[in-house]
Each structure stands twice: as structure tokens, then as C-alpha cells.
Amino acid sequence: MRILMVCFIVGMVLLATPLVSPAALAQKPPILITADLTDAPRKLYHADVEIPVSAGPISLTTPQWIPGNHRPTGPISDITGVVFSVNGQTLQWRRDDVDLYEFHLTIPAGITLLHAHLDCIVTERVSQKLAVLEWEKLLLYPANTPVREIRIQPSIKVPDGWGIGTALTPVSGGPYPVPAAGTTTQFALTDVEQLEDSPVIAGQYFREFPLAPAITPKHYLDVVADNAEDANLRPEILAASANLVREADALYQSHHYRVYHFLLTLSDVAGEEGLEHGQSSDNGVGEKGYADDDHTLANADLLPHEFTHSWNGKYRRPAGLYQPDFATAQQGALLWVYEGMTQYLGNVLAARSGFETQAQYRDQLARSAARLDYNPGREWRSTEDTAIAASVLRDRNVAWSNWRRGQDYYQEGELLWLDADTLIRKLTDNKKSLNDFERIFLAKGGNTGPLIVPYKFDELVEDLNAVVPYDWATFLHDRVDNINLHADFAGIEQGGYKLAFKDKPSPTERALSRIHGRRNMGPDCWFSIGLRIDDSGSIKDVRWSGPADKARLAPGEKIIAVNGQVYSADVLRAAIRDAKGSTEPIHFIVQADSFVNMADIDYHDGERYPVLERVDGTPDYLDDITKPLTTPERAPTQTANE
Ligand SMILES: [Zn+2]
Numbered sequence: 001m002r003i004l005m006v007c008f009i010v011g012m013v014l015l016a017t018p019l020v021s022p023a024a025l026a027q028k029p030p031i032l033i034t035a036d037l038t039d040a041p042r043k044l045y046h047a048d049v050e051i052p053v054s055a056g057p058i059s060l061t062t063p064q065w066i067p068g069n070h071r072p073t074g075p076i077s078d079i080t081g082v083v084f085s086v087n088g089q090t091l092q093w094r095r096d097d098v099d100l101y102e103f104h105l106t107i108p109a110g111i112t113l114l115h116a117h118l119d120c121i122v123t124e125r126v127s128q129k130l131a132v133l134e135w136e137k138l139l140l141y142p143a144n145t146p147v148r149e150i151r152i153q154p155s156i157k158v159p160d161g162w163g164i165g166t167a168l169t170p171v172s173g174g175p176y177p178v179p180a181a182g183t184t185t186q187f188a189l190t191d192v193e194q195l196e197d198s199p200v201i202a203g204q205y206f207r208e209f210p211l212a213p214a215i216t217p218k219h220y221l222d223v224v225a226d227n228a229e230d231a232n233l234r235p236e237i238l239a240a241s242a243n244l245v246r247e248a249d250a251l252y253q254s255h256h257y258r259v260y261h262f263l264l265t266l267s268d269v270a271g272e273e274g275l276e277h278g279q280s281s282d283n284g285v286g287e288k289g290y291a292d293d294d295h296t297l298a299n300a301d302l303l304p305h306e307f308t309h310s311w312n313g314k315y316r317r318p319a320g321l322y323q324p325d326f327a328t329a330q331q332g333a334l335l336w337v338y339e340g341m342t343q344y345l346g347n348v349l350a351a352r353s354g355f356e357t358q359a360q361y362r363d364q365l366a367r368s369a370a371r372l373d374y375n376p377g378r379e380w381r382s383t384e385d386t387a388i389a390a391s392v393l394r395d396r397n398v399a400w401s402n403w404r405r406g407q408d409y410y411q412e413g414e415l416l417w418l419d420a421d422t423l424i425r426k427l428t429d430n431k432k433s434l435n436d437f438e439r440i441f442l443a444k445g446g447n448t449g450p451l452i453v454p455y456k457f458d459e460l461v462e463d464l465n466a467v468v469p470y471d472w473a474t475f476l477h478d479r480v481d482n483i484n485l486h487a488d489f490a491g492i493e494q495g496g497y498k499l500a501f502k503d504k505p506s507p508t509e510r511a512l513s514r515i516h517g518r519r520n521m522g523p524d525c526w527f528s529i530g531l532r533i534d535d536s537g538s539i540k541d542v543r544w545s546g547p548a549d550k551a552r553l554a555p556g557e558k559i560i561a562v563n564g565q566v567y568s569a570d571v572l573r574a575a576i577r578d579a580k581g582s583t584e585p586i587h588f589i590v591q592a593d594s595f596v597n598m599a600d601i602d603y604h605d606g607e608r609y610p611v612l613e614r615v616d617g618t619p620d621y622l623d624d625i626t627k628p629l630t631t632p633e634r635a636p637t638q639t640a641n642e
Pocket residue numbers: 276305309339342
């Protein structure tokens with residue numbers, strides 16, 4: 001069905017027949033929202049919203065706590081041009097004095113429909129050629145009502161010729177995915193909770209790739225890019241994506257969506273993103289993000305991670321992270337499951353699907369484990385505290401961030417679940433694994449449509465015990481709640497490897513540093529002298545209690561010279577190498593604000609880069625874990641839907 005923006009009332013009447021159940025007919029009519037993205041290249045989205053009302057005071061709101069962000073990121077400060085009207089007459093409103101997301105109005109007698117117009121100034125996920133709509137930018141609905149109980153029917157208008165990717169169901173006959181010029185695409189009735197979970201991507205260069213067509217329900221990779229050639233993903237990427245669908249099917253043996261769309265933007269302007277949704281993850285990489293092997297490696301776990309969230313995070317969600325509305329604060333204490341287990345499974349699936357090799361998986365694991373171990377904030381703060389404080393730990397200045405700790409529940413959780421996986425394998429002689437746990441924990445109720453089933457800590461313990469009896473409560477508490485001076489290496493060691501340091505970076509680290517070099521990151525000397533620097537020698541972070549800290553260097557300073565030579569990455573690395581076996585400290589001249597200081601770093605262990613080394617004679621569970629469960633696709637045959 002094609003409707004224009006002016007046809008809301010017609011749309012409501014037409015809706016009443018095929019899409020609404022008899023029980024629903026007794027309810028109030030749904031909200032109708034039409035998102036207008038035709039101004040996206042000018043960084044503006046618009047919406048018209050028709051809200052059924054009755055006479056008297058009413059409070060409307062926009063989302064504040066955004067699911068998946070785990071913090072109050074609703075873009076209220078960018079929502080502008082808000083005008084309410086009834087029968088063409090503007091209605092006065094007043095913002096709530098405390099909850100700034102809420103608008104108060106009084107509906108005159110006899111009025112049953114309120115019209116609202118609003119605009120959103122969009123600063124990211126948009127370019128001249130593409131746009132991403134996460135609905136919190138435009139949503140408006142009654143406050144203090146569970147969002148799953150508010151029915152809403154969405155429509156969208158995009159610039160002429162732009163294709164549309166979304167998991168929203170188009171109304172039959174509607175123009176989709178490339179609407180005819182000037183038309184509005186209408187989607188089926190849903191509720192505010194699901195609409196917030198159903199983003200839309202649109203773009204001039206749009207491709208939709210069906211993935212693993214033998215698997216039910218259907219999966220698609222929807223791509224928009226700033227350049228036409230970037231939207232034509234390499235066959236290797238399509239093969240890995242199809243493998244991912246098959247591997248997830250084999251791993252989880254359940255699903256909780258009617259259809260799944262990987263939504264992917266390739267743009268240097270629209271920014272990087274990875275945001276989970278039950279039926280349609282929102283993924284963003286640079287315009288060459290999958291154009292070669294180095295970039296693919298840097299983005300290896302993006303699609304697997306966000307896909308896994310459909311099970312772990314969306315379907316199964318910690319009770320504290322699932323609130324009845326988007327106004328109530330979410331509580332992050334169990335994010336080491338929501339994100340930490342997803343971090344683990346996402347990386348495992350990246351290897352099983354072929355986004356990276358088993359060796360690259362091990363190299364990345366070594367890097368992550370070493371970074372956690374050399375993160376002195378763990379001396380005062382537990383992993384659980386990084387989860388509880390999640391909403392204040394993202395996007396902070398990197399200066400002294402190793403002493404603050406960041407959202408470490410991701411990587412700490414990865415090590416914890418690797419520990420659990422290898423422990424189950426050890427206890428059962430490799431007959432069982434974390435795969436068995438996932439098939440219990442993530443599959444309660446069998447296959448379902450989009451649904452949220454909350455859980456608490458005790459259910460984890462119960463389901464782990466169903467796989468193999470063990471004191472899982474103590475296992476989890478010890479690793480999560482306690483102060484642990486060192487990272488949990490037990491999974492690596494039970495997996496048949498040990499963490500070691502070499503004087504040369506692994507091939508994976510070299511590949512990633514080629515990418516990082518393009519992002520102005522300098523040489524990695526974190527595990528040697530304890531500095532994080534950019535390519536100009538500016539110090540971004542100093543490892544607490546490390547050699548550079550002892551020499552009183554500080555973030556914000558800039559290295560001018562090393563051992564009498566003007567700073568360059570090569571000069572610094574040579575100085576670190578030359579100091580090995582010598583007693584002479586490394587001499588630095590640094591600029592601190594408008595002053596120049598001398599500093600001597602007394603360090604003599606050479607360059608140090610983390611790797612995993614195989615321990616002969618032990619079970620090689622780590623490589624068992626990253627082996628594909630299915631037969632991988634090597635010669636892709638997919639073609640794009642035009
Ligand atoms: Zn995540």
C-alpha cells in the first residue's frame with residue numbers, strides 16, 4: 001500500500017481490516033508515525049505523529065534510556081520544531097520541570113486525535129548518500145505507560161531512489177525496498193517497544209543479499225554505502241556472513257525473530273556503530289571496512305557480536321536491564337553476561353564463520369587478555385563495578401583510563417565465559433561445552449518471535465548445573481564480584497595455551513596496527529615502558545605504576561626527543577630495544593603544556609607484545625572451540641536483490 005504523508009486518517013481506516021486482531025479492535029486506535037528522511041543529507045529528520053487522545057491533561061514523552069546503549073542517550077537536546085495541534089489549531093505545551101523528555105498538554109473537550117510535528121538534528125549515522133533511523137530520534141507517545149502496550153503504525157519517506165532496509169514488515173503491496181519516487185512506505189502495526197527495536201537504513205546505493213537461504217527464518221544482509229562499489233561486498237564477506245547464519249543456527253538451535261536483517265552502512269562520514277536489535281542489528285564501518293583483509297580483521301566480530309545479541313541481550317535480558325518504559329533507569333550489574341558472554345560468543349563465531357582465522361582469534365585473545373592484566377584499575381574496582389557503573393564509563397577521556405577502568409565487563413566477561421567453556425569441557429572430557437549451556441539458557445520457550453525474557457543470576461547457575469554439576473555460583477562470584485589483581489587466564493590455560501610476550505608483534509597485531517596507523521595511533525609500547533601514544537608522540541595514557549609513570553610522565557605531554565634524537569616511532573622503538581641489557585635509562589625530552597621537561601625511564605626488558613603459546617601435551621580445547629560446527633561455504637553464490 002502506498003500512502004502519502006497527508007493520508008493518516010485514510011491509513012487508519014484501511015488498517016482496521018487485515019492487520020489488527022479482533023481483540024485489538026476493542027482498543028484505542030494506534031499512534032501513526034511517519035518519519036520523513038528526505039532531508040537526511042541536510043542532517044535533519046522530520047516526523048508527523050497522530051496520537052489518539054481524550055479531553056484533559058496528557059503527558060507525552062520521547063525515549064531516554066535506549067536499550068543496547070545501557071544509558072540515557074535519547075537525543076532530547078536535538079529534538080526541535082515540536083508543534084502540537086488539534087484540528088489545525090496549535091496547542092500550548094510545557095516541558096516537565098524534572099523529566100526533560102516529557103511534554104505536558106491539555107486536550108480540549110471533544111478532541112480525539114492530537115497531531116504532533118517534530119524534527120531531529122542528526123549528527124551521526126547519516127551522510128549525503130545514506131541514513132540510519134533509530135526511532136528514538138522521532139518517537140513521541142504517552143508517558144508512564146508500558147511501551148509494549150502502546151500500539152503504533154510506522155511509515156517512512158526517503159529521498160527518491162533510495163532503497164530501504166529494515167525488519168519492519170511492509171504492508172502488502174507497499175513499495176519496498178526501493179519505493180517509487182515521492183511515496184511513503186507503510187509498515188505493519190507494531191508497538192512502541194518493538195518499533196524502538198526496529199531501525200531503518202536507507203540509501204542511494206542499496207543492496208540486499210539473502211544469506212543461507214536453506215535456513216528458516218530468512219536472513220538478509222542489507223547494505224548502504226557512500227560509494228556504489230563499496231555496497232557490492234566481496235564474495236569472501238558474503239560467504240562469511242552466510243556461514244555466520246549457519247553457525248549461529250547450529251550453535252543456538254533456536255531463534256527469536258520472524259526475519260533477520262543485518263543492517264550495514266559503509267561510510268567514512270556516517271561513523272562506526274554496532275547496536276543490537278532483536279531482528280535487525282545496526283552495524284556501521286568505514287567505507288572500506290570490508291574492502292581488504294586488514295579491514296575485515298579489524299571488523300571481524302562486528303556482525304557476529306551484534307547477531308548474538310538477538311539471543312543474548314534481546315531475547316534473554318537481565319531483569320535490571322529490562323524496564324517497562326524508556327524513562328526508567330536501566331541497571332547494568334549483569335552486563336558481564338549481556339555483553340561479556342556476547343563478546344566471547346561473537347569472537348568465537350567470527351572464527352567459526354571465517355571472518356578471521358583460528359590463529360587470528362588467538363592473537364586477538366592474547367592482546368585482550370594482556371591488556372586486562374595490565375590494567376591497574378583492577379586493584380581497586382571489581383568487574384561487576386564496571387558493569388554497575390556502565391552508563392558513566394563510556395566515551396570518557398583516555399587519560400589515566402587504565403586507573404579508572406572502562407567497560408571491562410566486555411573483555412573480562414569474554415575470559416570468564418572462556419573459562420566456563422573450557423572448564424565444562426575439562427569436567428566432561430570434552431563431551432559437553434558452553435554450546436550446551438547456550439542451547440538451554442538462550443532457547444527457553446523454543447523458537448519465538450521477538451520477545452524479551454528477563455533473568456536473574458540464579459538462573460545462570462541453574463542452567464550451568466544442568467550441563468555439568470559444579471559450584472557455579474562461587475565460580476561466578478569469585479571472578480565477577482571480587483577484586484582480582486590479575487585477569488582470568490584459566491580459560492586460555494585449560495584451552496591448551498599460555499600467555500607469553502615476544503619482542504615482535506604477531507601478524508594479527510601488525511595487521512591491526514596498519515589500520516590503527518591510519519587512525520593516527522602510534523607504536524604499541526604499553527607492555528614495555530607503559531605508554532599509549534599517537535603517531536605524533538602525544539601521550540594519551542600512562543600505565544599506572546609502570547616505568548613511564550615512575551618517571552613522572554603524564555597524559556597530555558608530547559615526546560619531543562628520545563636519547564637525543566627527534567621523536568619518531570622508529571626512534572622510540574629502537575631506544576626501547578637498545579636499553580635491553582643496559583643499565584642506562586632511556587632519556588626523554590617532553591613538552592608539558594608550554595614547558596619542556598626531561599625524564600628518564602629506567603626500563604630494560606625490550607619490546608613486549610602478547611601472544612598465545614601452545615602448551616604441548618595438554619588438550620587443545622581452544623582450537624576445538626573455534627572450529628566450525630557446519631561445513632563452511634567457500635564459493636559464494638549469492639546475488640543481490642536489486
Ligand atoms: Zn554488545
